[in-house]
Amino acid sequence: MNRRAFLKLAALVGAMPAIARAQAKTYRIGIMLATSRSIPATARAVDSLVRGLRDLGYIEGKNIAFEWREAEGRVERTPALVADLVAHKVDLIWTGGDAQAIEAMKATRTIPVVFVGISDPVGLGLARSLAMPGKNLTGLASFTQAIIAKQLELLREVFPRIRRIAVINSPGDPINPSQLVGMRAASAALKMEHRLYDLNAEEQLDGIFRAIAREQPEGMQVFITAVSWFLQKRIVEFAAKQRLPSVYGNIAYVEAGGLMAYSFSYEDLYRRGAIYVDKILRGAKPGDLPIEQPTKLDLAVNLKAARALGVKIPQPVISRADRVIG
Numbered sequence: 001m002n003r004r005a006f007l008k009l010a011a012l013v014g015a016m017p018a019i020a021r022a023q024a025k026t027y028r029i030g031i032m033l034a035t036s037r038s039i040p041a042t043a044r045a046v047d048s049l050v051r052g053l054r055d056l057g058y059i060e061g062k063n064i065a066f067e068w069r070e071a072e073g074r075v076e077r078t079p080a081l082v083a084d085l086v087a088h089k090v091d092l093i094w095t096g097g098d099a100q101a102i103e104a105m106k107a108t109r110t111i112p113v114v115f116v117g118i119s120d121p122v123g124l125g126l127a128r129s130l131a132m133p134g135k136n137l138t139g140l141a142s143f144t145q146a147i148i149a150k151q152l153e154l155l156r157e158v159f160p161r162i163r164r165i166a167v168i169n170s171p172g173d174p175i176n177p178s179q180l181v182g183m184r185a186a187s188a189a190l191k192m193e194h195r196l197y198d199l200n201a202e203e204q205l206d207g208i209f210r211a212i213a214r215e216q217p218e219g220m221q222v223f224i225t226a227v228s229w230f231l232q233k234r235i236v237e238f239a240a241k242q243r244l245p246s247v248y249g250n251i252a253y254v255e256a257g258g259l260m261a262y263s264f265s266y267e268d269l270y271r272r273g274a275i276y277v278d279k280i281l282r283g284a285k286p287g288d289l290p291i292e293q294p295t296k297l298d299l300a301v302n303l304k305a306a307r308a309l310g311v312k313i314p315q316p317v318i319s320r321a322d323r324v325i326g
Helices: 005-016 040-055 075-085 099-108 143-156 176-189 202-215 228-229 232-241 249-257 267-281 303-309 313-322
Strands: 025-034 064-070 092-093 113-118 137-141 164-169 193-198 219-221 246-248 260-263 297-302 323-325
Touching: 005 219, 025 040, 025 075, 025 099, 025 249, 040 113, 040 249, 040 267, 064 075, 075 092, 075 099, 075 193, 075 246, 092 099, 099 113, 099 137, 113 267, 137 193, 143 176, 143 219, 143 246, 143 260, 164 176, 164 202, 164 323, 176 193, 193 202, 202 232, 228 232, 232 246, 249 323, 260 267, 297 313, 303 323
Parallel strands: 025 064, 025 092, 092 113, 113 137, 164 193, 164 219, 219 246, 246 260, 297 323
Antiparallel strands: 260 297
């Protein structure tokens, strides 16, 4: 090769983006889900991640491969599933819940971890600060306390006379404490009485339904937890059968027939999370990447469910809604 041809080739290679130069490398990403891709909302969120990565040049089967692990709403399954990903020596672990991120932190100090929707990264010990996480984990947090409080405000706006509410929570899920703080503060400010019903496994659900039916509360709030997300269809069907005005933590519940939901957009968080994956695979250290907050919050209402309850959703609520069904 003559000198001119060599310099031309060197210049061309130097101009190639980093991801193109690394085509020979297939990155293995471990995806640790709190629920399952069988849940439509989870599938959509995961698809947002995959599309986000594709937009950044990562094509499954070409330069990226996914190792899927799904806890199916059972927090107790998480340690073994995360350990399995570590044993497979993946290049990066992606987690979609508090419990999953905590177990990833316990399982490895070397494999980079990207988390999304974490209630309190600093309080849970996942990061030293939001601006400088300082460990092998980073990603996107959530406004969990504020979101839970806003849900009760929404319930009161639509049903001004509601005073007594049933709250389905999950003490076994690390995301639960921050939601309790938000709920208790809001219920005190709104002069609501609340009763907690602990849901940590599907086997408890029938007993919870019987207890709520017996107590006859005037409304219900369902916390954002892995197990409630996985059992959303049964919970929504129970609320409809009991004619119980309810508010939920994800649009998926409204799509399943629930009345109202308010939360951060999981699809948006997963899409933005792809940027963290890209930066880390290009050489950035997770501990140097600031943890971001949600920028998109979703309000959804189901007019068909409202008609079944014999209530009319106020127009200001409908006008604010990102999704109106029925």
